[in-house]
Amino acid sequence: MSKNVDSLFKPFNLKSLSLKNRIAMAPMTRSFSPDGVPTEDVASYYRRRAEGGTGLIITEGTTIDDPVATMDGKIPQIHGQQPLAGWENVVQQVHAAGGKIMPQLWHVGMARNPSKAPFPELPSVGPSGLVAPDKKVAEPLTVAQIHHLIESFANAAADAQRIGFDGIEIHGAHGYLVDQFFWSGTNQRTDEWGGSMANRGRFAVEIVKAIRAKTGPDFPIVLRYSQWKQQDYTARLVETPQLLEEFLAPLSDAGVDIFHCSTRRYWEPEFEGSDLNLAGWTKKLIGKPTITVGSVGLNGDFFGAFAGKGSDTRSIDDLVERLDKGEFDLVAVGRALLQDPNWANKIHNGELDKLETYSGDALATLS
Numbered sequence: 001m002s003k004n005v006d007s008l009f010k011p012f013n014l015k016s017l018s019l020k021n022r023i024a025m026a027p028m029t030r031s032f033s034p035d036g037v038p039t040e041d042v043a044s045y046y047r048r049r050a051e052g053g054t055g056l057i058i059t060e061g062t063t064i065d066d067p068v069a070t071m072d073g074k075i076p077q078i079h080g081q082q083p084l085a086g087w088e089n090v091v092q093q094v095h096a097a098g099g100k101i102m103p104q105l106w107h108v109g110m111a112r113n114p115s116k117a118p119f120p121e122l123p124s125v126g127p128s129g130l131v132a133p134d135k136k137v138a139e140p141l142t143v144a145q146i147h148h149l150i151e152s153f154a155n156a157a158a159d160a161q162r163i164g165f166d167g168i169e170i171h172g173a174h175g176y177l178v179d180q181f182f183w184s185g186t187n188q189r190t191d192e193w194g195g196s197m198a199n200r201g202r203f204a205v206e207i208v209k210a211i212r213a214k215t216g217p218d219f220p221i222v223l224r225y226s227q228w229k230q231q232d233y234t235a236r237l238v239e240t241p242q243l244l245e246e247f248l249a250p251l252s253d254a255g256v257d258i259f260h261c262s263t264r265r266y267w268e269p270e271f272e273g274s275d276l277n278l279a280g281w282t283k284k285l286i287g288k289p290t291i292t293v294g295s296v297g298l299n300g301d302f303f304g305a306f307a308g309k310g311s312d313t314r315s316i317d318d319l320v321e322r323l324d325k326g327e328f329d330l331v332a333v334g335r336a337l338l339q340d341p342n343w344a345n346k347i348h349n350g351e352l353d354k355l356e357t358y359s360g361d362a363l364a365t366l367s
Helices: 040-051 081-096 143-162 177-182 202-215 241-254 278-286 302-307 317-324 335-339 343-348
Strands: 012-014 017-019 023-025 056-063 100-106 130-132 168-174 221-229 258-262 290-293 330-333
Touching: 017 100, 040 056, 040 081, 056 081, 081 100, 100 143, 143 168, 143 202, 168 177, 168 202, 168 258, 177 202, 177 221, 202 221, 202 241, 241 258, 241 278, 258 278, 278 290, 335 343
Parallel strands: 023 056, 023 330, 056 100, 100 168, 168 221, 221 258, 258 290, 290 330
Antiparallel strands: 012 017
């Protein structure tokens, strides 16, 4: 790295959110919360990243109040007295270390394997009961169930606000429930919740509206979305900038403040004829702040990590150059921060020789 990194360490302010720098911790599932309750170890894990200079922490996915929202009994919940008390402790420790923190609100939808999840007798839920295109394993959600889920997302956001979180992120990416509504491959409904792009986006739009109604105008709402799906890494919601604008505009109008644009490698262009990545196009088309993410600081994407592969460090000169140009506003760091809680401080202090190389076993330890 040879570029000046000052732009990474400029403050960022939006509504009630005030960040000391542009570095966010990307959400990464841990399964370290027995019975869905974040422990003191969870609080220490996030506090260390705040102490290490990370401006905004976006927590691992934490599940809303629905019995089939989770795929693992050790994934944290964001409902119920004990889980909320655990999260309140996390918030207090992150704030004491000078950081800001948002929970990622999550429902796994049809990605859940009932045989390995709580309430195995209950089927998983999704817009059309499809795990993947042409693979139906459950009945479609009823309209009454859809409205219940919207309310559960809104209640989770209100609870997050009450216990001191600095905003919320809706997990609308990677083939989970919200994304299953977005994606025509898993949403084959013929009512107002499926079919056209506007109808497929309606579930998320109504979630955003319900959250805004319960939390007020100044509480930041972030939406994470992706083209790729865990069911199909090559899947795309849209093929052109025009269709991307058509997809995003109703979400922006509903009240999304920041779009978190999930890609495997942030340096890859999203559409032919432009160097802009997904976050860059989103900001250009919608005008709202964006978060870029995808192998920041590393030379291999995260899929190799699940096979135990490590990654060497990679220059972020091009990342800083894009940030300087205003292509995006915040940078989410995943595995590099997983391996090295002090990543932000080391970048800030020019201690590049002290950056830790990502090792494939970090996903198992999540220290």
